[in-house]
Amino acid sequence: MVKKIFSWLISPLGWISLLILALIVFSGIIWGINLTQITPEQPIEFPHDRHISFGIQCLYCHQGASRGPVAGLPTQTKCWGCHQQLGITKTSVLLKPLVQAIEKNEPIQWIPVATVPDFVKFNHRPHIAASLNCEACHGDLSKLTIYENPQILNMGWCLDCHVEKAGDDYEKLVKLTDCGTCHY
Ligand code: HEC
Ligand code: HEC
Ligand code: HEC
Ligand code: HEC
Ligand code: HEC
Numbered sequence: 001m002v003k004k005i006f007s008w009l010i011s012p013l014g015w016i017s018l019l020i021l022a023l024i025v026f027s028g029i030i031w032g033i034n035l036t037q038i039t040p041e042q043p044i045e046f047p048h049d050r051h052i053s054f055g056i057q058c059l060y061c062h063q064g065a066s067r068g069p070v071a072g073l074p075t076q077t078k079c080w081g082c083h084q085q086l087g088i089t090k091t092s093v094l095l096k097p098l099v100q101a102i103e104k105n106e107p108i109q110w111i112p113v114a115t116v117p118d119f120v121k122f123n124h125r126p127h128i129a130a131s132l133n134c135e136a137c138h139g140d141l142s143k144l145t146i147y148e149n150p151q152i153l154n155m156g157w158c159l160d161c162h163v164e165k166a167g168d169d170y171e172k173l174v175k176l177t178d179c180g181t182c183h184y
Contacts (some may be wrong), residue, residue, distance in 0.1 A: 039148045040111040044097045047145040058134050058141075065134070069123040076101045076108055113147050114138065121182055130165070158182060 051061075058065070061078065065071035080102050083089040089099065101108050116122050127137075135141075139150030151157055159177060166173035175181060 039113060039146060042111060042146050043108050045094050045146060048141040048147060049143060049145055052142045065124040066128045068125055071124055073110055114149055114153065116153050119183060121184060136161075155182075 052058075061074040062071040076098060079098055083095065083098060089095050097108070137150075137153075138147075141147070162176035163173065166176050
């Protein structure tokens with residue numbers, strides 16, 4: 001039996017099948033990775049570009065970023081504070097879900113896109129304190145509507161920047177590449 005399988009495997013048909021199987025597994029892995037960080041459909045097509053060109057600062061809506069781990073999303077009350085005064089709010093189809101959320105007093109269910117797994121310790125504060133701007137990690141949002149990650153937020157990406165920023169400072173390099181710095 002084993003011999004039969006083996007002789008099939010070394011026959012052209014056998015190894016072609018193996019190659020196809022390997023390709024299927026490989027593309028499955030790539031697809032899986034993509035799926036976890038793909039841009040989902042959001043409850044409101046929120047245009048970052050137009051709010052930024054209107055002059056609203058990132059920290060006005062994502063206040064936590066300079067203070068702690070989580071940047072946070074604005075509540076609908078914050079949206080409403082501005083939008084109830086705007087004519088566009090009455091006429092816009094895009095803003096209907098916001099009006100409904102206010103009327104029903106139900107929070108808007110935004111779907112997270114910028115996320116790392118739970119076993120990773122990420123904190124915004126030291127990064128903002130080291131004078132990195134939001135664009136360094138989140139890309140140029142003045143050209144985007146709904147948020148998309150400009151790159152996959154994986155370990156290689158964190159480490160590349162940590163090694164670069166540590167430069168010749170050996171102590172810093174050790175700290176910024178230590179497993180315990182980013183993992184529990
Ligand atoms: C400080 C004021 C301000 C805040 C806060 C604000 N917006 Fe806006 N928003 C605007 C302005 C001004 C426009 C119109 C921009 C333009 O004309 O290009 C706009 C446009 C929009 C549009 C596009 C409407 C259309 O039909 O084109 C959507 C959707 C929207 N806002 C959603 C939101 C949501 C959701 C929030 C809260 C997370 C929010 N806005 C918070 C000022 C604000
Ligand atoms: C008027 C409020 C507003 C402003 C100003 C704003 N954002 Fe946002 N941001 C939102 C809302 C609402 C969402 C959720 C919808 C989405 O993912 O596009 C969001 C989503 C995000 C996300 C993804 C959040 C997640 O849960 O995955 C990031 C990252 C982000 N914004 C960064 C920025 C940066 C950087 C700036 C400044 C250049 C900025 N935002 C300016 C309201 C705002
Ligand atoms: C050093 C890279 C880096 C910088 C700089 C950075 N972020 Fe983030 N941001 C991340 C990572 C990584 C995540 C995912 C964090 C998680 O899942 O806990 C994230 C998540 C977010 C989220 C969604 C989750 C949350 O924390 O609410 C928002 C909103 C956000 N960032 C906004 C901002 C804003 C605004 C700035 C600038 C003031 C900024 N970020 C600067 C890397 C960065
Ligand atoms: C664009 C560059 C950049 C990226 C990307 C980045 N970091 Fe950092 N990180 C820094 C800098 C700069 C510091 C501050 C170093 C210092 O103390 O001067 C820092 C500090 C930290 C600290 C605090 C270390 C301490 O104890 O002082 C943690 C934790 C951390 N980063 C985790 C992460 C994780 C997790 C990711 C990826 C999800 C990440 N960082 C991505 C540049 C980056
Ligand atoms: C600068 C931050 C950082 C440091 C330092 C770091 N990691 Fe990670 N690690 C991450 C992030 C972010 C992820 C989640 C994304 C991913 O899977 O790449 C991760 C994922 C992992 C995973 C899961 C693998 C996977 O593909 O799901 C393992 C295992 C791991 N790290 C081990 C380590 C070990 C061991 C060290 C020390 C040699 C280390 N990490 C140092 C940020 C870091």
